[in-house]
Amino acid sequence: MSEPKVRRRAPAMDPDQRRAMIVSAALPLVVEYGPLVTTAKIARAAGIGEGTIFRVFTDKEALLAACLEEALxxxxxxxxxxxxxxxxxxxxxxxxxxxxxxxxxxxxxxxxxxxxxxxxxxxxxxxxxxxxxxxxxxxxxxxxxxxxxxxxxxxxxxxxxxxxxxxxxxxxxxxxxxxxxxxxxxxxxxxxxxxxxxxxxxxxxxxxxxxxxx
Structure with missing residues (x-):
């Protein structure tokens, strides 16, 4: 009988690391979809729950602004x-x-x-x-x-x-x-x-x- 697979939790990140990870995942989606990109789509790309985005950014506009700042x-x-x-x-x-x-x-x-x-x-x-x-x-x-x-x-x-x-x-x-x-x-x-x-x-x-x- 095979042992059940244990789901490993992602390593903990500090807020700055998580912010950078979310922005990195969001950038190609922003280029593709513009301001119509959804936070749900960004969360899937980042491999996180959508709520995690809002623990780092106040709203989607703040995330989009961070993407532009990162591009610069x-x-x-x-x-x-x-x-x-x-x-x-x-x-x-x-x-x-x-x-x-x-x-x-x-x-x-x-x-x-x-x-x-x-x-x-x-x-x-x-x-x-x-x-x-x-x-x-x-x-x-x-x-x-x-x-x-x-x-x-x-x-x-x-x-x-x-x-x-x-x-x-x-x-x-x-x-x-x-x-x-x-x-x-x-x-x-x-x-x-x-x-x-x-x-x-x-x-x-x-x-x-x-x-x-x-």
Missing amino acids: RPDDTVAHLEGISLDQPLPARLTEAAEVMRGYMNRIGDVAGALASLGKATRPPDPDAADMEEAHQQREAGLTAPRAALAALLEPEREALRLAPERLADVFQLMLMSAGRSGAPGPLDDAELVDLFLHGAMAGQSGETGGEER
Whole structure:
């Protein structure tokens, strides 16, 4: 006679761990269903009871806001950028960085677009000055750390660059942001964008060195 199977309980999590686990399960569903995603569906994806969600989040809107906040977090992106080998030639470094940055921007666009698709963005419709300033600070924080990591990729070539790595990292980031989503028709691919960044628009032109103080 076989012994009855004993159902093992999931390991206990502190509130921060459980919050992160729920958000991680919710993110792909938010992209797929937008604000119509149900907490029941999120709970099934997370392998928890629906009531557990409301022990961590006050309501579904708070969970959706946390998903958008997580999409804006640059931590993983910065870690990937910092992991790019400086032993590679500069074009290879920047092409790899462009792929990483496009993935980050696509993720933000997917989540923000899904939540706004039915006019149910998570922030108030008429934010006051404090809300607008907080939103600005969040956006800037999401750009500052990746910009510093991009500058570090340019640092070995500092003496050959026309501008300081920090300024060029800002330009490169702006080019990536304006180039459009990867996979969409029309935008430059990563290698094309890097070539344009490094060599400019004129065919056969070599970049000048020296110039501005570094």
